[in-house]
Amino acid sequence: APEQVLAGKKVAITAGPTREALDPVRYLSNHSSGKMGFAIAAAAARAGAEVTLIAGPVRLATPAGVNRVDVISTEEMLAAAERAADDCDLFIAAAAVVDFRPEVVSSQKIKKSEGDDHDVLQLVKNPDIVATIAARSDKRPFVVGFAAETENVVEHAEGKLARKNLDMIVANDVSDPEGGFNSDRNEVILIDRSGRQPLPPALKTELASQLVTLIADRAFAKK
Ligand code: C5P
Numbered sequence: 001a002p003e004q005v006l007a008g009k010k011v012a013i014t015a016g017p018t019r020e021a022l023d024p025v026r027y028l029s030n031h032s033s034g035k036m037g038f039a040i041a042a043a044a045a046r047a048g049a050e051v052t053l054i055a056g057p058v059r060l061a062t063p064a065g066v067n068r069v070d071v072i073s074t075e076e077m078l079a080a081a082e083r084a085a086d087d088c089d090l091f092i093a094a095a096a097v098v099d100f101r102p103e104v105v106s107s108q109k110i111k112k113s114e115g116d117d118h119d120v121l122q123l124v125k126n127p128d129i130v131a132t133i134a135a136r137s138d139k140r141p142f143v144v145g146f147a148a149e150t151e152n153v154v155e156h157a158e159g160k161l162a163r164k165n166l167d168m169i170v171a172n173d174v175s176d177p178e179g180g181f182n183s184d185r186n187e188v189i190l191i192d193r194s195g196r197q198p199l200p201p202a203l204k205t206e207l208a209s210q211l212v213t214l215i216a217d218r219a220f221a222k223k
Pocket of ligand 1 (some may be wrong): 006014094095096097098099112126128129131144145146147148160202
């Protein structure tokens with residue numbers, strides 16, 4: 001059996017996309033599969049943690065021993081995250097949150113207006129879930145984010161680490177055909193204020209176990 005590096009710890013993980021309704025039949029979303037977040041939830045449970053997995057709309061089975069909370073919109077994900085973070089030691093944000101939502105959700109199906117080929121959606125910025133949790137002064141868990149980048153991966157990830165006040169960030173080059181959104185494999189660099197640790201390309205399931213071990217060590221190791 002793997003070492004129980006998270007025994008007695010409570011872990012909350014966001015995973016998958018969020019989805020923002022435009023009207024009763026349409027939405028804004030992205031191609032996140034949720035695989036990385038679900039793999040981390042499974043690995044954390046195997047490592048002995050009590051895991052709450054806050055999942056956007058994905059087609060994945062709930063990992064063994066994991067408490068799953070299903071959400072759709074970003075605001076629902078934030079509410080579930082705030083609730084889970086009130087009582088957790090480690091918060092891992094693996095969700096691909098939709099950055100903007102329609103200012104108004106139409107109660108009826110939006111019609112194509114006659115003669116206007118440039119109808120524009122009015123969008124408003126969504127709350128940043130991981131930054132909201134990391135900004136807490138009270139009940140602040142150890143906070144880990146993800147950064148999916150297509151260029152200057154380390155620089156952008158370090159910028160997010162600082163700007164969002166995270167404790168660690170997992171940087172991911174999504175232009176790499178070996179990794180990214182729908183792939184079963186990934187290649188990441190784990191970054192905190194003391195340095196960078198590249199992990200070799202691996203299955204997301206294997207990578208998840210390595211990440212859990214490394215994160216647990218930084219978050220909870222008695223120095
Ligand atoms: O800024 P960017 O979206 O690249 O940041 C990615 C990290 O921030 C991920 O950990 C993601 O889950 C988190 N995030 C969030 N809420 C948002 C946007 C991103 O928790 N609204």
